[in-house]
Amino acid sequence: AGPRSSFGISESLEELGQLADTAGLTVVGTTYQKLENPSPKTYVGAGKVSQVATAVKALKVETVIFDDELSPGQLRNLEKAFGGDVRVCDRTALILDIFSQRAATREATLQVDLAQLEYQLPRLTRMWTHLERQAGGLVKGMGEKQIEVDKRILRTQIAQLKKQLETVRGHRQQYRDRRASxxxxxxxxxxxxxxxxxxxxxxxxxxxxxxxxxxxxxxxxxxxxxxxxxxxxxxxxxxxxxxxxxxxxxxxxxxxxxxxxxxxxxxxxxxxxxxxxxxxxxxxxxxxxxxxxxxxxxxxxxxxxxxxxxxxxxxxxxxxxxxxxxxxxxxxxxxxxxxxxxxxxxxxxxxxxxxxxxx
Ligand code: GDP
Missing domain, CATH: 3.40.50.300 (P-loop containing nucleotide triphosphate hydrolases)
Structure with a gap:
């Protein structure tokens, strides 16, 4: 999937491969497609999706990573297309993963937790649509209510993290002031x-x-x-x-x-x-x-x-x-x-x- 920056497609994909390596994954292959506009449903076109799906099966791939941020809908559709056990993620989720593996101080941990929650908030629907499918649509209404409850929980956690961050930053400010003196x-x-x-x-x-x-x-x-x-x-x-x-x-x-x-x-x-x-x-x-x-x-x-x-x-x-x-x-x-x-x-x-x- 092609980026729209001064980095060419292959350079950006190579860097994505290095990021995957940093996250502890082994890259078995890369592919891209040139499109005027990304497909709103699956980011790449239907032909590319089935090509990747075939490769995923043949190579027993566990994770498929896209180089651009995917919408919640695209993520869902791609996971469906590649089969239940395959994890689909994007560059953002991968970088967030690396940051959370590597955060060494309390402040960095809080910062990364906050970034991860903010990334998850609009993507919450996923889990519940899976469950709804499993239950044959029986829990439809419940699923929607549950999403609202979960979103509220996430928002509360986000607010708490922000407060904790403020406290930690306050300490650091004092340290900086001392340093400046x-x-x-x-x-x-x-x-x-x-x-x-x-x-x-x-x-x-x-x-x-x-x-x-x-x-x-x-x-x-x-x-x-x-x-x-x-x-x-x-x-x-x-x-x-x-x-x-x-x-x-x-x-x-x-x-x-x-x-x-x-x-x-x-x-x-x-x-x-x-x-x-x-x-x-x-x-x-x-x-x-x-x-x-x-x-x-x-x-x-x-x-x-x-x-x-x-x-x-x-x-x-x-x-x-x-x-x-x-x-x-x-x-x-x-x-x-x-x-x-x-x-x-x-x-x-x-x-x-x-x-x-x-x-
Ligand atoms: P940082 O992410 O900017 O902190 O980069 P690091 O200091 O961790 O260095 C990244 C990699 O580049 C390491 O493998 C270093 O050994 C290597 N590296 C750093 N400086 C040099 C240099 O001057 N010459 C060469 N050949 N390698 C270097």
Whole structure:
């Protein structure tokens, strides 16, 4: 199923495959269809549905994932078409799954729970229509009433989660205020998922942050105190990875976490320059940054993984000819000297100010 973004169909499907892998699934095949408009009933056309249904039977497939968000009706019809035991889900549900597997702190857990409930709310009808079918329509009226009851329960849970989140965020605000009272510059690492942010943070601090070749290894901002070669200290913060078509429920749930970016003294946009979709990944990140309104914060592009790039020397030259770009390999440590210099330079003005405040 084709996306409508600057990512091509095959790239987007490849990324979906990586997401599935991250969620612990094994991909046995992919397919797509070009349509003027998605079918309102089954998203893809009837021919494609029966083609997939045949493959699902032959390969004993357990899950079929669509790359775009499916409506509750499409989900239901597709599950019917593929047979009872096959789970049908979409990119949003898959990403929500990964986030819920990986949420490490209380706040992240609450945020993901909230996003999952909000995703489920309009899809609640499903379970009950199944039951109605089983009972031969006998429980029709009851089913509808039950849906209303279930929706009410979900809404109550959503309200409770929001309240708990407020409390947790209140604590974090106090922590931020305390941090702000000791004026030490905060450097935020932002970037597409898997760009190498955790690896860079590890290299900077020996922090032992989880770095995995999987999407979304980092869900919670992790902050580390780092002494720069010039002897000045600053805090480096790793943020949640970005991805194209990040579910809106998640953007909303993680907004407060992302908003912390606007408190930073310096933004480092970490990019995987060896990735074939590097330009599109950059766009996806920039569009989230634009939404967060952080244009006034000093900014450096970190071209990471240049050890893996096709022509590292050309990249180095290009980076040198542009301001605000540093080529590094967080893995091998190459370019770290230039990295430190660039960060120190960017922070210099601010450091002078800080020293004036605390002599
Ligand atoms: P994050 O999602 O942005 O935090 O990315 P990670 O730090 O978890 O890195 C994702 C993968 O890329 C890991 O397998 C890293 O070992 C690898 N990686 C990170 N930096 C580099 C680099 O400079 N060169 C190469 N070749 N691989 C890297």
């Amino acid at each position: 000791v004026p030490i510059p905060v450097v935020s690492l932002v970037g597409y998922t898997n760009a190498g942010k955790s690896t860079l943070l590890n290299r900077l601090s020996g922090a032992g942050v989880l770095a995995e070749d999987r999407l979304f290894a980092t869900l919670d901002p992790t902050t580390r105190r780092v002494e720069l070669p010039n002897g000045k200290e600053c805090l480096f913060t790793d943020t949640v990875g970005f991805i194209q078509k990040l579910p809106t429920q998640l953007v909303a749930a993680f907004r407060a976490t992302l908003e912390e970016i606007s408190d930073s003294s310096l933004l480092l946009h970490v990019m995987d320059v060896s990735h074939p979709m590097a330009a599109q990944q950059r766009e996806a990140v920039d569009s989230v940054l634009n939404d967060l309104d952080v244009g006034h914060i000093p900014y450096l592009c970190i071209w990471n993984k240049f050890d893996k790039a096709e022509d590292p020397e050309a990249l180095k030259l290009e980076a040198a000819s542009r301001g605000d770009v540093v080529c590094i390999s967080a893995l091998t440590g190459e370019g770290m000297k230039e990295f430190h210099e660039a960060v120190e330079n960017k922070l210099k003005d601010m450091m002078v100010h800080v020293e004036a405040v605390i002599p």
